[in-house]
Amino acid sequence: MTATDPALTALAQGWCALSLLHGRIEAHIERALQTHHDLSVREYSLLDVLSRQHNGEGGHLQMKQVADAVVLSQSATTRLVTRLEDRGLLSRYLCPTDRRGIYTDVTYAGLTLLAEARPTNDKALREALDEAARNPELAPLVRVVESLPASA
Numbered sequence: 001m002t003a004t005d006p007a008l009t010a011l012a013q014g015w016c017a018l019s020l021l022h023g024r025i026e027a028h029i030e031r032a033l034q035t036h037h038d039l040s041v042r043e044y045s046l047l048d049v050l051s052r053q054h055n056g057e058g059g060h061l062q063m064k065q066v067a068d069a070v071v072l073s074q075s076a077t078t079r080l081v082t083r084l085e086d087r088g089l090l091s092r093y094l095c096p097t098d099r100r101g102i103y104t105d106v107t108y109a110g111l112t113l114l115a116e117a118r119p120t121n122d123k124a125l126r127e128a129l130d131e132a133a134r135n136p137e138l139a140p141l142v143r144v145v146e147s148l149p150a151s152a
Helices: 006-037 041-051 063-070 074-086 108-133 139-147
Strands: 090-094 102-106
Touching: 006 041, 006 108, 006 139, 041 063, 041 074, 041 090, 041 102, 041 108, 063 074, 063 102, 074 090, 102 108, 108 139
Parallel strands: none
Antiparallel strands: 090 102
């Protein structure tokens, strides 16, 4: 295949459209969360991921798992956790069975803020998808996103 191969060109165009859709959605949600809750998309995502932890087998995430879930490097995740901990939204503690492990939990204040921010996030997501659906390049991607099962 060459760089001018139509299949590669189509793949590149598809990737650009997907990247554009993601960027527009993230920017729209970012503005809404910042304006109404003083939260970034990454902060919201981290609170959301950590709020889903539970007691019992496999219930708490290690920092690498958290980093993977919020799509950040481990060092960036640690900095993000520290910022939210400084705001009183998260707390850290040593793993009771492995003193090398550190777990992070959402505090009551973090859960309260997350509950307040969730409708803003959901509304902004819906608005961004509706706007993108009006763009012929992005409409097929929006339909795919909307058709994904909840567990995806």
